[in-house]
Amino acid sequence: MYSHIIFDLDGTLIQSLPGIATALNDALAEHQLPTHSTDAIRTFIGDGAYTLCARAATEQSEDTIERVHQSFLKEYSKAWRNGTIVFEGIQELIGSLKSMECTLSVLSNKPHSFTTEMVDYFFPDKPFDLVLGQREGVAKKPDPSGVHEILGELEQTSNNSVLVGDATIDIVTARNAGISSIAVIWGYHGLDQLTSVSPKHIAKSIDQLIEILTPKNVPAFR
Numbered sequence: 190m191y192s193h194i195i196f197d198l199d200g201t202l203i204q205s206l207p208g209i210a211t212a213l214n215d216a217l218a219e220h221q222l223p224t225h226s227t228d229a230i231r232t233f234i235g236d237g238a239y240t241l242c243a244r245a246a247t248e249q250s251e252d253t254i255e256r257v258h259q260s261f262l263k264e265y266s267k268a269w270r271n272g273t274i275v276f277e278g279i280q281e282l283i284g285s286l287k288s289m290e291c292t293l294s295v296l297s298n299k300p301h302s303f304t305t306e307m308v309d310y311f312f313p314d315k316p317f318d319l320v321l322g323q324r325e326g327v328a329k330k331p332d333p334s335g336v337h338e339i340l341g342e343l344e345q346t347s348n349n350s351v352l353v354g355d356a357t358i359d360i361v362t363a364r365n366a367g368i369s370s371i372a373v374i375w376g377y378h379g380l381d382q383l384t385s386v387s388p389k390h391i392a393k394s395i396d397q398l399i400e401i402l403t404p405k406n407v408p409a410f411r
């Protein structure tokens with residue numbers, strides 16, 4: 190059983206696609222650039238806000254992409270509250286893991302300020318022992334630095350830790366850091382994509398994630 194669980198944020202704990210899509214399309218429109226369907230935007234998410242904008246504003250200069258990026262950050266600060274929800278069953282799972290005294294953390298490629306603000310907003314009981322988003326000067330996922338920093342800060346070992354994520358980048362990050370991984374399929378990458386990077390476990394539903402993370406004989410879950 191894993192006693193330390195590192196959660197990805199977007200597409201794993203929260204459904205953030207509508208807020209991201211609104212903010213991105215508003216930012217693109219501000220710069221007279223073509224907008225995208227929500228389905229297309231889903232495929233742009235995962236590598237942080239700048240890369241999101243670079244994928245949306247293809248063939249634009251770096252200066253233009255940076256301007257779209259700045260507009261996106263401004264728009265997203267207004268858009269995320271109305272366009273984001275916690276996936277069904279996640280609050281209960283987090284509560285159960287806390288009652289089992291698991292150590293919990295979040296590692297996201299979303300800008301750090303949004304990551305902490307949104308986690309505080311959606312999880313006001315502060316169940317996470319450490320929350321890290323993308324920070325200036327720190328390599329983002331799939332670099333293992335974030336995982337290593339969390340393990341060090343929380344005095345956890347690679348053996349007892351697992352990273353739960355919805356994107357191939359999360360599974361590759363776990364492998365690069367030498368920890369186990371669980372791919373969940375309710376987020377932004379499909380089963381085939383996730384299978385191609387060989388996660389240790391695959392959860393096709395919140396119930397399957399509960400099965401993997403919590404032993405059957407713990408009364409709190411049954």
Ligand SMILES: O=C(O)COP(=O)(O)O
Pocket residue numbers: 197198199200234235236237238241296297298299300356
């Ligand atoms: O905002 C992103 O690009 C990705 O965020 P995530 O790492 O929480 O999935």
